[in-house]
Amino acid sequence: MTDSHQRIVALARHEYRAAVRSRVLIALLLIALVATAASIYIAAVDYRSQLEDYNVYLQAARANGIQRVAPSPLRLLSLLRGALEYVAIIGAVVGIALGYLSVTRERSSGTLPLLRSRPVTSGELAAGGAIGAFGLIATYVTATVGIAVISLGVVGHGWVTGTDVVKLAFVYLAAVAYLGAFFFIGVIFTARSKVAANGLILALGLWLAVVLILPQIGDTLDPDNQVPGGLFAALNVGKPHENLILSHFGTYETIRTNLEAASFEKHFERFAFAMTDVKDKYASFSIGHLFVKTYGDVIWLVLGPIVLSIAYVHSFRRPTSPTRGANP
């Protein structure tokens, strides 16, 4: 390991340890994890009851000598929907808070000028900070996935298969990339603000627009979301007729789809929901086919963090001024 690598590892360790010492960050992580656990527990209990019903049906069918029985309509991974929504909403706040605290910690403690007095390049500082933050993000996502898999098995009596594990691994990577993007946003906005709290407010404003407002507008404009249970179900209209009717509302649907596509969160949600069978239409697809169907979302999830990481590295090259009124 070269000296540069050693310095980066030391900085990453420092970043990780300092982050887990932040009580407010731990509190936000706990809120996310407890809400996640509750959502999965509720879904798993429902799943167990439906699984028992299906098994009773299966036994009855076999006892009557019926050879061809309906396959189980239950999709285990779809129970992760609530958990994925918490990652998308609260996890993003954790990412911003991580980035914000990363900058303000060094500013207020005065360690940044000390670090710069050592033979550490701005690139090493940026890399060390990012690796440490991604380590914490990975820990959070691992805890979420761990809680999910164990809850589904123990409470729901449904254990994930090999294919499920591969799908979960891709969702895991997407979640880390998604949250990493918000970490970069937290750092960039804070580093560019003289008063750090203003940077945090701006970053949260962006989070509000991207994570909550844009997807909400898209969802609300969806004709099928206007009536409880779905408009087309209320009208007794099947899927072919639904598609035929919607084809006459091309402009409306284009505006709605583009509004959703402007949200980075929606791309994470679409990819994660496709991989976890939340959407019925993807349930029978192979993993390769799922990637083909969601390639646009994958591009966003790859390019988004890369573009933001460039701005993140750039923010380390700028001379940092101490925060006005900051305590040493």
Next chain:
Amino acid sequence: MTATTIAVQEVQSLCRRRVFAAFVGMLVAVTVLAGIIGWSSHNTIVRVYDEAVGLLATEGRAAPPNPFLQVPPLALLSNLAIYLPLIGALMAIIVGHLALADDQSTGIGRLLFSRPMTRFGYLAGKLAGTATVVVAALGASFAVGIAALRIANGYFPTADQVGRLAGFYLLSWLYLMTFVLIGIVAVLLTRRRSLALLGSLGVWLIVTFAMPQFTSGLRPTSSLNPISDPVSTSQRFFQITAQARPLSVSEQYKTASAQILETTSSSLGTGPVLRIVPLLALLGALVVLAGVLINRHDYAEASSDD
């Protein structure tokens, strides 16, 4: 120096920092947005229904009644009951945060208390100042809402509709003031601005997303849609947690808003007045807590801008 002086200074300070303009601008923008979304989606649904009726007729099937026939005129603004607890509450936290954090970090607090002024008078002034700002922002939103209803429905809202809309805004004012107080209390409990802001945000996340999940099984995105599918709450888990449902103020706010605006056709049990009680209790508790904390607060201690 009186509470009125503090209140006027607070309003001027928020105006100078453009927070006041941002708050008014945001609420006006979301009202316009809610109006456009309501008008656009309603028009589209009516056209979808007409097309569905035509298609079903070609197959010799009877069309079900138009699900939108019973929708009241105020439903056009139903999205406001989603946007105000999201954007409005976050802005309210920032208003509450800035009201005290600036005095603390700039040292103005120490200077103020070198003058003959009580802590209670200071808090009352701050609350009056922030309440005025929230009233002004909601008032602007109310005026735009009336204009949106006039344009979209083609007639001026009736006295009953204006009264209902005013009732909804009064409820929203109480809801937003709760978050102003959360922002204030968080500043008094912490020494760093970032901790205060993130702590308030944590409370907002619990109130907006975690509580509805625990007490009603509402997923985060279900909480963001004015029309959400009913969730099965027959599990034992909910038999326990549902006891706390009256304390889930965001749910109570959403339901009371739907009742006041008559945007729901189904019976929702408890009336809007009773649903406001937990919100009023929380508001009262936060005022008392802020009073206790401000009396104990040591303004000689410097706080960090970070």
